[in-house]
Amino acid sequence: MINGTVVDLSRVQFAATALYHFLFVPLTLGLSFLLAAMETVYVTTGKPIYKQMAQFWGKLFMINFALGVATGLTMEFQFGTNWSFYSSFVGDIFGAPLAIEGLMAFFMESTFVGLMVFGWERLSKGQHLAATWLVAFGSNLSALWILVANGFMQDPVGATFDPFTMRMQLTSFQKLIFSPDVQSKFVHTSIAGYVTAAVFVTGVSAFYLLRKRHVPLAKRSLRMAALFGVLATIGVITLGDALGFVAARVQPTKLAAMEGLWKAQAAPMPFNLIAFPSQTEQKNDGVVQVPDLLSLLVTHSLDRTVLGVDALERQARRRIEQGIPAVQALRVLARDPTNAAALAKFTAHRRDLGYGFLLQRYAPDLSQATPAQVRAAARDTIPPVAAVFWSFRVMVGLGLLMLAFFVLAALYSLHNTVQNKRWFLKVAVWMIPVPFLANECGWLVAELGRQPWTVFDVLPTWMSASTHSVAYMVFSLIGFLGLYSIFIVIELYLLVRAIRLGPAEPGGAGEGRTVPAAAHGGKAEG
Amino acid sequence: MGLYATLQVIWWLLLGVLLMALAVMVGMDMGVGAILRYVGRTDLERRVALNIIGPHWDGNQVWFVLGGGAIFAAFPLLYATAFSGFYVVMLLLLWTMILRPLGFEYRSQIERPAWRNTWDWVLFVSGAVPMIVFGAAFGNLLRGVPFHFEWDMTSFYTGSFLGLLNPFALLTGVLALSLAAMMGALMVMNGAEGALFQRARGVVQVTAGVAIALFAVGGLWVHAMPGYRLIGGPGPGVPQTPLQQSVVTVPGAWLTNFGAYPLLWLAPLVGFGGMIGAWLAARADRSHLGWWLGALAWSGVIATAGAALFPFMLPSSTDPSMSLTVWNASSSKDTLLWMAGFAAVFVPLILWYTSWAFWVMRGKVSAEKIARGDEHAY
Numbered sequence: 001m002i003n004g005t006v007v008d009l010s011r012v013q014f015a016a017t018a019l020y021h022f023l024f025v026p027l028t029l030g031l032s033f034l035l036a037a038m039e040t041v042y043v044t045t046g047k048p049i050y051k052q053m054a055q056f057w058g059k060l061f062m063i064n065f066a067l068g069v070a071t072g073l074t075m076e077f078q079f080g081t082n083w084s085f086y087s088s089f090v091g092d093i094f095g096a097p098l099a100i101e102g103l104m105a106f107f108m109e110s111t112f113v114g115l116m117v118f119g120w121e122r123l124s125k126g127q128h129l130a131a132t133w134l135v136a137f138g139s140n141l142s143a144l145w146i147l148v149a150n151g152f153m154q155d156p157v158g159a160t161f162d163p164f165t166m167r168m169q170l171t172s173f174q175k176l177i178f179s180p181d182v183q184s185k186f187v188h189t190s191i192a193g194y195v196t197a198a199v200f201v202t203g204v205s206a207f208y209l210l211r212k213r214h215v216p217l218a219k220r221s222l223r224m225a226a227l228f229g230v231l232a233t234i235g236v237i238t239l240g241d242a243l244g245f246v247a248a249r250v251q252p253t254k255l256a257a258m259e260g261l262w263k264a265q266a267a268p269m270p271f272n273l274i275a276f277p278s279q280t281e282q283k284n285d286g287v288v289q290v291p292d293l294l295s296l297l298v299t300h301s302l303d304r305t306v307l308g309v310d311a312l313e314r315q316a317r318r319r320i321e322q323g324i325p326a327v328q329a330l331r332v333l334a335r336d337p338t339n340a341a342a343l344a345k346f347t348a349h350r351r352d353l354g355y356g357f358l359l360q361r362y363a364p365d366l367s368q369a370t371p372a373q374v375r376a377a378a379r380d381t382i383p384p385v386a387a388v389f390w391s392f393r394v395m396v397g398l399g400l401l402m403l404a405f406f407v408l409a410a411l412y413s414l415h416n417t418v419q420n421k422r423w424f425l426k427v428a429v430w431m432i433p434v435p436f437l438a439n440e441c442g443w444l445v446a447e448l449g450r451q452p453w454t455v456f457d458v459l460p461t462w463m464s465a466s467t468h469s470v471a472y473m474v475f476s477l478i479g480f481l482g483l484y485s486i487f488i489v490i491e492l493y494l495l496v497r498a499i500r501l502g503p504a505e506p507g508g509a510g511e512g513r514t515v516p517a518a519a520h521g522g523k524a525e526g
Numbered sequence: 527m528g529l530y531a532t533l534q535v536i537w538w539l540l541l542g543v544l545l546m547a548l549a550v551m552v553g554m555d556m557g558v559g560a561i562l563r564y565v566g567r568t569d570l571e572r573r574v575a576l577n578i579i580g581p582h583w584d585g586n587q588v589w590f591v592l593g594g595g596a597i598f599a600a601f602p603l604l605y606a607t608a609f610s611g612f613y614v615v616m617l618l619l620l621w622t623m624i625l626r627p628l629g630f631e632y633r634s635q636i637e638r639p640a641w642r643n644t645w646d647w648v649l650f651v652s653g654a655v656p657m658i659v660f661g662a663a664f665g666n667l668l669r670g671v672p673f674h675f676e677w678d679m680t681s682f683y684t685g686s687f688l689g690l691l692n693p694f695a696l697l698t699g700v701l702a703l704s705l706a707a708m709m710g711a712l713m714v715m716n717g718a719e720g721a722l723f724q725r726a727r728g729v730v731q732v733t734a735g736v737a738i739a740l741f742a743v744g745g746l747w748v749h750a751m752p753g754y755r756l757i758g759g760p761g762p763g764v765p766q767t768p769l770q771q772s773v774v775t776v777p778g779a780w781l782t783n784f785g786a787y788p789l790l791w792l793a794p795l796v797g798f799g800g801m802i803g804a805w806l807a808a809r810a811d812r813s814h815l816g817w818w819l820g821a822l823a824w825s826g827v828i829a830t831a832g833a834a835l836f837p838f839m840l841p842s843s844t845d846p847s848m849s850l851t852v853w854n855a856s857s858s859k860d861t862l863l864w865m866a867g868f869a870a871v872f873v874p875l876i877l878w879y880t881s882w883a884f885w886v887m888r889g890k891v892s893a894e895k896i897a898r899g900d901e902h903a904y
Contacts, residue, residue, distance in 0.1 A: 066631035073591065073620060086606075088681070091603070095861075098598055103872040103873070106591055113584055117581070127886075170861045173860070334678065468610070479621060490632060494632060497636075
């Protein structure tokens with residue numbers, strides 16, 4: 001039996017490393033397209049300032065990219081090192097998109113990023129532009145395949161459990177990649193990356209406009225980013241709405257947690273704008289509601305409803321009872337794969353196997369399971385409501401804030417007055433952390449809201465972890481936290497330094513690395 | 527042989543090819559990191575060495591990512607059991623490997639000697655440690671690893687961290703490091719001139735000599751070591767778990783395949799031939815030829831290990847019958863088929879654009895340009 005502390009520590013480690021990795025990835029996704037757009041303008045118009053822009057933002061891109069790549073390496077192996085049961089249980093399906101990501105996307109991105117950085121003089125203009133676009137396509141294709149893998153955890157379609165190999169097996173590759181969750185989540189997540197990059201470029205450009213440095217470059221960068229940002233923010237919000245609609249159907253427990261919906265409500269359901277959910281008492285305190293809005297948001301109608309926690313727990317109890325014979329039959333099949341009676345019993349109950357596993361946490365011997373244990377397991381099917389509820393609200397709030405911000409940025413920029421609005425430029429600099437925070441909240445909604453499952457309805461988190469000792473987990477957690485803390489300090493230092501140094505002014509000696517005399521007197525590194 | 531069994535063998539071969547590519551391409555970059563402080567005595571020389579692999583290390587590293595992904599997709603039980611069992615060693619590998627991108631990207635951002643020296647040491651550690659771990663993993667596969675499964679395939683590793691650092695594994699670890707350093711030095715010779723070229727030339731000769739000696743000693747060691755033999759089970763192409771087979775350990779059993787198929791002796795011969803050839807080519811200043819012979823040497827060494835182990839992937843020393851084989855650790859037929867389709871399209875494409883990238887960036891790296899402050903150089 002797996003030690004609960006080990007599972008908790010494994011979860012903390014996974015969340016910490018994934019959230020950390022997800023600080024860098026969205027910026028890569030978006031900035032790569034902005035780089036490609038800038039260079040396209042350079043190649044089509046021949047104006048050198050756009051080359052200067054592509055090279056300057058490209059330098060910041062690489063500082064961020066290095067850490068994205070580094071922390072991605074640990075993610076790919078962490079399923080094996082820390083979630084070995086999960087890996088063998090769903091590797092037949094989950095491993096494929098990860099391998100395809102390497103074959104189709106990450107290889108292309110990484111090979112051409114080398115040419116993008118080192119190839120300015122070796123490649124023709126057209127070849128270099130192609131390399132930059134391939135980096136952008138590569139990084140976004142990468143996100144697609146990672147989200148196909150993640151989509152399987154959220155809505156495990158295209159697979160079934162095979163009692164002879166004791167794991168999930170692929171039944172339909174098409175279903176796997178065209179699952180509705182994957183489709184909306186890919187677009188939602190990659191466009192969130194475009195928003196991130198747009199805020200970043202707008203913010204840094206605003207910094208230069210405030211200091212009246214590199215004004216032509218900053219104004220052009222800001223305009224491109226602002227227009228990109230308006231479109232992208234609208235896209236994120238639209239697809240976020242689509243994702244909520246999908247969740248209502250495939251992950252009703254996540255939706256109930258997002259909305260703090262303890263009990264079923266009559267249609268049209270009101271929306272909890274503010275509430276303080278209590279998991280133990282299953283109720284909300286300090287509620288501020290908007291009438292009718294919830295039905296509109298999650299069912300796109302005024303006459304439909306979704307289930308509350310109370311009804312979902314009742315459903316879970318029934319499925320747990322049906323899951324008991326599934327697990328019992330599976331144990332027989334493990335010893336004797338030819339047992340026809342056990343196979344028939346298993347086949348009849350296979351769809352509730354995961355719920356049987358869920359109960360094993362409380363009743364290792366399922367034949368002795370008590371109603372109290374069944375109730376406890378059913379309670380587990382509800383994710384941590386307050387955390388999901390608030391992560392969701394912070395994410396949405398920040399998304400709406402960014403939409404307003406970009407609308408203003410685009411208007412001021414198109415009227416060519418943005419350089420005079422010092423209050424707005426200051427706001428723009430302070431906006432830089434906002435998309436990063438929104439992205440992290442999005443991850444929390446998606447993955448905390450999936451609990452208590454690693455694969456929704458199929459495999460409970462408590463079974464999924466590797467059988468390490470607590471000491472090993474403490475050791476690795478301290479190692480990751482220590483290393484990653486050092487990394488973020490170095491990265492932020494280098495980013496801020498590169499921003500302060502600013503882009504290379506044409507004609508300056510040692511293009512790109514010249515320090516303004518005021519900065520610290522003299523030439524920086526070559 | 528049915529379709530499923532054929533796919534299992536194809537994926538075992540493909541995995542071998544991926545590991546060879548990983549060893550050659552990632553090993554080369556790690557080798558440059560490991561010898562950086564020796565071959566480059568001045569900051570400029572070190573920057574030349576780094577810029578030789580600068581445009582390529584990022585792409586090369588994906589062979590490592592792809593290796594991991596392919597094991598996960600094609601042999602999930604191996605991915606799950608090996609990487610969790612080797613936990614502390616894997617952490618050592620990952621923690622040193624993630625320092626490498628930062629070493630490349632961040633080293634030359636700031637001119638202070640202390641900053642650059644620190645990153646030089648980081649590149650040394652992040653080159654040497656992962657290659658030793660990579661080699662030691664093969665050593666441990668041949669020795670067997672202590673693990674077993676419960677009824678539902680929960681795996682338990684019962685050995686210690688130090689058990690993975692046994693003398694034989696250390697030997698294979700140092701063998702891998704020598705080959706990596708050799709390839710790194712050959713790549714430096716390809717792109718450098720003058721003192722840097724001469725020192726790299728010396729490194730090739732020393733590391734090739736060490737590799738030849740270690741490969742020979744390792745081979746003799748394996749003769750005497752207990753190997754694993756599959757004596758019964760559901761067999762190839764049948765869906766199964768590792769709870770349904772019988773395995774025994776027999777001294778010298780790792781030579782069984784070589785006895786049955788004498789053609790397999792070509793693998794160690796290619797290994798030795800490649801190492802000797804690389805050594806001679808470096809002496810003759812023919813580093814490009816030497817690099818290809820070095821790649822052949824790696825392929826021979828990995829093929830030798832694979833030929834000895836087949837069909838075993840991860841033998842269990844505590845419960846040999848629970849050993850992982852190609853037959854019980856692979857994915858389902860559908861997954862292997864889909865993945866084979868993707869590999870058939872994308873591996874040739876990858877080879878094509880990788881070759882193009884090397885061709886575009888071919889030639890010597892100019893020290894003057896870097897000294898002048900060429901904006902894009904490391």
